[in-house]
Every structure is written in C-alpha cells, then in structure tokens.
Amino acid sequence: xxxxxxxxxxPAIFAALLFLSVGDTAAAAGDxxxxxxxxxxxxxxxxxxxGQHLTGPSLAHIxxxxxxxxxxxxxxxxxxxxxxxxxxxxxxxxxxxxxEQFVAGTSMTFPGLRESRDRQDVIVYLRAVxxxxxxxxxxxxxxxxxxxxxxxxxxxxxxxxxxxxxHCGDTYTVKTADGRTNKVxxxxxxxxxxxxxxxxxxxxxxxxxxxxxxxxASVVFAAPSEISSFVKQTCQ
Numbered sequence: 442x443x444x445x446x447x448x449x450x451x452p453a454i455f456a457a458l459l460f461l462s463v464g465d466t467a468a469a470a471g472d473x474x475x476x477x478x479x480x481x482x483x484x485x486x487x488x489x490x491x492g493q494h495l496t497g498p499s500l501a502h503i504x505x506x507x508x509x510x511x512x513x514x515x516x517x518x519x520x521x522x523x524x525x526x527x528x529x530x531x532x533x534x535x536x537x538x539x540x541e542q543f544v545a546g547t548s549m550t551f552p553g554l555r556e557s558r559d560r561q562d563v564i565v566y567l568r569a570v571x572x573x574x575x576x577x578x579x580x581x582x583x584x585x586x587x588x589x590x591x592x593x594x595x596x597x598x599x600x601x602x603x604x605x606x607x608h609c610g611d612t613y614t615v616k617t618a619d620g621r622t623n624k625v626x627x628x629x630x631x632x633x634x635x636x637x638x639x640x641x642x643x644x645x646x647x648x649x650x651x652x653x654x655x656x657x658a659s660v661v662f663a664a665p666s667e668i669s670s671f672v673k674q675t676c677q
Contacts, residue, residue: 471564471565472562472565473565475566476567476569479562488500488591489501489567492512492513493591493637494511496516498514499511500567501571503567504572505571508527509524516548518546518548520548526544530564533560533564533567537564538554538560539553591635591639594635594641594649595641597647599618603616603645603646604617604618606672607672607673607675608673609675611626611627611628613626613672615630615648633661634661643663645663647660647661
C-alpha cells in the first residue's frame with residue numbers, strides 16, 4: 442500500500458531520522474568515563490600502568506599495537522601470537538564481543554561484552570589510556586573498587602611479614618613479625634611468587650588475604666627457590 446505522508450509531516454520525519462542518526466553515532470563513539478567504570482571489572486587481570494603485567498598484559502599502550510607484542514609479557518597464547526591483528530576500534534570490538542570466536546585457541550577466559558555500547562565505552566577508554574587522557578573511575582556503590590596498581594609488598598606491615606612457616610598433618614603454622622601465630626588448613630594456603638618491583642624482598646615473604654570467606658591466604662615469595670627452603674616440616 443502506497444501511503445502518502447500528510448502535509449507538513451515530511452520535515453518532522455526528516456528531523457526524527459536525523460536525531461536517530463546523530464544518536465546512533467554518539468552511542469557508537471563511546472564514552473571514556475563510562476568505559477573507565479566498566480573497565481573496573483577487567484582490573485583483576487589487566488593493568489593500565491606501563492609495564493605492569495598481571496594475569497594478562499598491561500594495556501597501557503594497546504592502541505594500534507600488533508596483538509601479542511607487549512614488551513615483557515610472556516604468557517600470550519600461540520594462537521594470538523600467530524595472528525596479524527592490530528588493535529583498533531574494529532578489532533577490539535570483535536575481541537571484546539567474543540575473544541574465543543575472534544581468535545580460536547586464545548587463553549583469555551572472558552565471555553565477552555554483549556552490549557555494543559559497553560564495548561565502545563571500553564574501547565574509547567583504552568584509546569584514552571594510550572593517549573594519556575584517561576579519566577579516573579569512581580568506586581562502584583556497594584562495593585570496593587578494584588585497584589589498578591598492586592600493593593608494594595616490600596612495605597608490608599608486621600602483621601604481613603612472615604618469619605616462619607611450619608607444616609604438620611594438614612595444617613600450616615604461619616608466624617608473623619607482630620608475634621602472632623596463624624594456623625591455616627593446607628588446602629587454603631597458597632604459595633606464590635612476585636619478582637616485580639612490588640614483590641617482597643628476598644627471604645622476606647609476605648602473607649596476604651585471599652578469597653571472600655576470610656579463611657584463605659597466600660604467602661608471596663620473591664623467588665620459587667625460597668619456598669621449599671622456607672617451609673619446615675615439624676609438629677612442635
């Protein structure tokens with residue numbers, strides 16, 4: 442059916458279409474402030490500080506960089522290193538939507554961002570980070586904001602400075618510099634290493650809390666070789 446617009450309706454229709462077009466363009470452009478908020482969920486695995494690698498690489502200078510080439514990061518999947526991907530708006534949009542679908546065999550365990558606006562917000566935020574113009578993010582209401590920088594373990598208080606660890610049965614006994622003795626079920630105590638500038642001093646491991654239940658902890662050493670020599674098998 443051919444329906445003719447009423448007199449005077451064409452300008453209104455044109456204005457509405459123009460408004461929708463501008464709105465779509467603005468949405469596609471993204472908002473770096475919203476992106477900074479959304480990126481808080483990524484901070485457990487990615488830092489935006491140059492050279493500070495976590496589970497994933499630092500994203501400080503990701504824009505227009507070939508995938509799998511950040512200096513000092515050694516945990517890229519072979520699948521990602523074999524690609525010729527360069528990170529920009531188009532490639533980051535596909536990656537953030539579904540990393541496994543975009544690069545089969547990637548080691549990044551992330552289900553993706555379904556909403557296009559969320560992806561665009563994160564993308565413009567990462568571009569702003571690369572250009573040194575990133576906005577800061579406010580902590581989310583009702584919770585703690587993930588920290589983008591690791592704690593300097595060399596400055597740990599006496600409550601975190603481990604002076605001895607003994608193992609007996611299924612229990613580790615951890616003594617700290619403040620004179621306290623903590624008994625931890627062996628399944629709840631993790632041994633980790635941190636060789637970065639924020640890691641502990643050699644021979645000076647630090648215990649940090651882990652998990653939401655308060656009954657888990659990690660002892661962080663400066664190097665793997667320290668672990669076996671530091672833990673003593675004794676039931677005294």
